[in-house]
Amino acid sequence: MKFLKKENFEAFAKKISRENDIFYPEQTNGSYRWKKNEGESFSLEGHRTVLPMKYFFFPPGENLKEKERKPAVIFGARGCDLRGLALLKKIYLEEPEDIYFRKDILIFSADCTSAHKDCFCAALGDEPWAEEGFDLNFSFARDGYIVEAGSDKGSEILKNNSGLFEDASNARKREILEVRQKTKETVLKQNGGKNIKPAVIAEKIEKNTDVLAKYAEDCVSCGACTNVCPACFCFFLSEGENNKIRYSDSCQYPGYARVAGGANPRKEMTPRFKHRFLCKFFYRPAMQEIKGCTGCGRCIDGCQGGINFMDVLADIAGAAE
Amino acid sequence: MSKDPYRAIDAWITGVIDETPAIKTFVVKPEIPLKFRTGQFIQFTLYGEGEAPFTPSSSHFEAEKFEVTIMRAGRVTEKIHKLKQGDVIGIRGPLGNGYPLEEFEGKEILILGGGVGMAPLRSLLLTLLAEKEKYKKISLLYGSKTPDDIVYKSQFDNWRKKGAEIFQSVDKCETGEWKGKIGVVTCLFEDIKPNAEKGVAIVCGPPIMMKFGTLKLLELGYSPDRIYLSMEKNMSCGIGKCGHCALGKYFVCKDGPVFKYSEIKDIEGIWD
Ligand code: SF4
Ligand code: SF4
Numbered sequence A: 001m002k003f004l005k006k007e008n009f010e011a012f013a014k015k016i017s018r019e020n021d022i023f024y025p026e027q028t029n030g031s032y033r034w035k036k037n038e039g040e041s042f043s044l045e046g047h048r049t050v051l052p053m054k055y056f057f058f059p060p061g062e063n064l065k066e067k068e069r070k071p072a073v074i075f076g077a078r079g080c081d082l083r084g085l086a087l088l089k090k091i092y093l094e095e096p097e098d099i100y101f102r103k104d105i106l107i108f109s110a111d112c113t114s115a116h117k118d119c120f121c122a123a124l125g126d127e128p129w130a131e132e133g134f135d136l137n138f139s140f141a142r143d144g145y146i147v148e149a150g151s152d153k154g155s156e157i158l159k160n161n162s163g164l165f166e167d168a169s170n171a172r173k174r175e176i177l178e179v180r181q182k183t184k185e186t187v188l189k190q191n192g193g194k195n196i197k198p199a200v201i202a203e204k205i206e207k208n209t210d211v212l213a214k215y216a217e218d219c220v221s222c223g224a225c226t227n228v229c230p231a232c233f234c235f236f237l238s239e240g241e242n243n244k245i246r247y248s249d250s251c252q253y254p255g256y257a258r259v260a261g262g263a264n265p266r267k268e269m270t271p272r273f274k275h276r277f278l279c280k281f282f283y284r285p286a287m288q289e290i291k292g293c294t295g296c297g298r299c300i301d302g303c304q305g306g307i308n309f310m311d312v313l314a315d316i317a318g319a320a321e
Numbered sequence B: 001m002s003k004d005p006y007r008a009i010d011a012w013i014t015g016v017i018d019e020t021p022a023i024k025t026f027v028v029k030p031e032i033p034l035k036f037r038t039g040q041f042i043q044f045t046l047y048g049e050g051e052a053p054f055t056p057s058s059s060h061f062e063a064e065k066f067e068v069t070i071m072r073a074g075r076v077t078e079k080i081h082k083l084k085q086g087d088v089i090g091i092r093g094p095l096g097n098g099y100p101l102e103e104f105e106g107k108e109i110l111i112l113g114g115g116v117g118m119a120p121l122r123s124l125l126l127t128l129l130a131e132k133e134k135y136k137k138i139s140l141l142y143g144s145k146t147p148d149d150i151v152y153k154s155q156f157d158n159w160r161k162k163g164a165e166i167f168q169s170v171d172k173c174e175t176g177e178w179k180g181k182i183g184v185v186t187c188l189f190e191d192i193k194p195n196a197e198k199g200v201a202i203v204c205g206p207p208i209m210m211k212f213g214t215l216k217l218l219e220l221g222y223s224p225d226r227i228y229l230s231m232e233k234n235m236s237c238g239i240g241k242c243g244h245c246a247l248g249k250y251f252v253c254k255d256g257p258v259f260k261y262s263e264i265k266d267i268e269g270i271w272d
């Protein structure tokens, strides 16, 4: 672990920007949106963006062709973004590999210093900071950042910029825990101290179709929830110039599973709604060994039917056996 | 750069056979021989139009050319039916798992098929017949709606000669020309009593037929891990990434399309 003085951050970012496009979360009216850096100074404080990080890796509507572009560095990715990315990587990079899923992106994540009102990661047993999957992670000490390398590339970057960094003292390392704990408490508190066990959800979904059916009544099948989800990966291929185009898709659309002959296993809303929960808490853990929900709350924020995903989970968890 | 799993390779249509008014078989010659295992599928690409998944209906011992039997059922298949000899298409594949032939060796094999579900089963049958000494017995039970809906009509005698035992039924026949059994395919079990203990059963056909066929096989004593089903689901990527073909925790394109009934029996709505 290294220490980066606040005043050295800009010099570090400048140096990185020489060879990379930099993206970072820009704050506008209390929410965060990804922005490409054009040389302005920026901060890593705050919480997750409105749109997930996943679209840097597979932009919607991408014509699948080799592209000329600068590599990118994403500053300020959050723990939830990385937990989502871990699942996406398992799906996209498993044989046969999706060669268009970007591999030239470095991730410089940052601990959350605040929470969106819908965030519930800590109530799901996850942390509001990144534990793995980053190249560098930035944590907040009083007068700068504690920077941890999580990959060989990350370590190399620290080495190549050793002039900007110093060794982190134990006192400073302890400071970051205060920030982490404070954010975690915020998340727990805004979720009424709930502690939802993903394994319990996995077991209880099947027996609680009625709970899901009640919420499904409000769903308008818009697909917003899956589109903003950092862990949803579904797409459909269409013919494009010289190769396919990969469009984002949603299991919540009525025609999603329909076959040419007309059969459709999830024609009705409730099976579709339930599929989303099964996928996230049962199927993905069973097959990819990672759950498909990071607790980011984006689907709550985005839902056109006003469905609170966290409430659904709490109801399932609390339902009788 | 490693291989692009989304890019199709060129292939040429070298023959078109009319099977029934709604079904045609296309003979396809890919630019690189398609080394597939019977039961695996391909994505058939109409450049600029779209893709649809099909299982080759020819023996997997032939890789230079293969055949696909296609029923007109939607936008893409409508266009495929207009293809003529010499036309260029694209193919991606082979995809999926295919039939586990090694599990069939030394056993009595019962193949239960309905309608255009006969396409993958023909591939299986031809592949089995090419090495028939490996199997104890090969029986085919095939049902179609009417005599006009029978695919590969002219080939049944040939398969019999090669060593397959074949029984056929039609759901109905208004002209009276049909001399065989009338009724859904499971009615053929009134006459034949398969040896469930020593056998495996393979089912492919319309969902309703798969359902009742499977239930009948269970009743006849086949254990759920000896019943093999070729599942049809909506497919897009064909390589386990797009999520479309989800069947419970499985992706049919990758973990299937062939499943043992025991693997999927507890999944809700498998026949829908
Ligand atoms: S399901 Fe909702 S809360 Fe969970 S990761 Fe997706 S968007 Fe976030
Ligand atoms: S965002 Fe809400 S309304 Fe839209 S598909 Fe998802 S659950 Fe349904």
Ligand code: FES
Pocket: B234, B235, B236, B237, B238, B239, B240, B241, B242, B243, B244, B245, B246, B251, B252, B253, B254
């Ligand atoms: S067709 Fe895309 S995952 Fe199976």
